[in-house]
Amino acid sequence: MAPNAHSDIETLIEMMARLPGLGPRSARRVVLHLIKKRAVLLLPLAQAMQRVAETARECSRCGNIGTTEICEICTDPERATGTICVVEDVADLWAIERGGAFLGRYHVLGGTLSALDAVGPDDLRIPDLARRVRDEGISEVILALNATVDGQTTAHYIADELADTCVALTSLAQGVPIGGELDYLDDGTISAALKARKGF
Amino acid sequence: MAPNAHSDIETLIEMMARLPGLGPRSARRVVLHLIKKRAVLLLPLAQAMQRVAETARECSRCGNIGTTEICEICTDPERATGTICVVEDVADLWAIERGGAFLGRYHVLGGTLSALDAVGPDDLRIPDLARRVRDEGISEVILALNATVDGQTTAHYIADELADTCVALTSLAQGVPIGGELDYLDDGTISAALKARKGF
Structure with a gap:
């Protein structure tokens, strides 16, 4: 058949x-x-x-996927409340959770700003982020967006939006990946790693 | 999460x-x-x-996947009853049906003989094939098995099994694929196409 x-x-x-x-x-x-x-x-x-x-449903606070109105990470009393890690997508959140190095909370944007695809700030969870920073007493926002043009444009937009809140803004370090061989890395990464060199 | x-x-x-x-x-x-x-x-x-x-269920006659005891191809009165096309898998049957050039019936073996994986004739539908050739008055069996070592081993085994039935055994032509460029073809295919050359 x-x-x-x-x-x-x-x-x-x-x-x-x-x-x-x-x-x-x-x-x-x-x-x-x-x-x-x-x-x-x-x-x-x-x-x-x-x-x-x-x-399955989206957490109404951070946009993570779970089974409850507020997700398990947002309600976990053992996670630091003062730090929000901003990611583009739930897949990025999962990737960071697999690493296990981050013990704060998240904010999932649901994409990046894109003039080409007509994605504006209101299509993402950017207004919610500004509200959370004000209401939840956030001291640090980590912008863990992808190192792409759209990701970085979005990061700069968020930085502008949060400028008047006095929250500390950080981003992921750029450099040589663990196990990475210099010969296989692009020139931009090597230049960034050189610029950000540190004491041995 | x-x-x-x-x-x-x-x-x-x-x-x-x-x-x-x-x-x-x-x-x-x-x-x-x-x-x-x-x-x-x-x-x-x-x-x-x-x-x-x-x-979904397997056709009890040919091994094709359908919704009835005997599949739609086996029961189609417009298809030639004298020719059986032997394929390894239902995916191969679908590929031949997409071409639309074959109007007979099929016999799906369910794999190939393999000493390494301990697949013998009784694990495939080979005994059923011999029975069908005798019972259904088949005049031609087309061995449309893959051009791999296991496929060709299986084809030879089936040819031996059917030797005493006097059924005509054929196999797919080997040569240059339609749209194929000689420079990208392996040596074996080019040699086979040369040997089987025909009048222009």
């Missing part, structure tokens, strides 16, 4: 093909794999998706 | 990461994308998977 001869399987392949990083060929491969392992893979996966669809 | 802080989302990411072609990073990306588009993507996808899990 060709995919178009049978609408249920065809529909599933088309949906999978629209996911980021997948295309028609890999979607067909995944769906065939799922059908072959129906009991151990396809059914549990369908149920796991259903569960997440029913329970 | 880190993935391990919330078990439902974490479970979903782990399941997605085990799918062919996906890893932990792409699984996280897909799951975040799904959660962001819950109504238009996550819920419909969960439901489509549930439907396929409930309805």
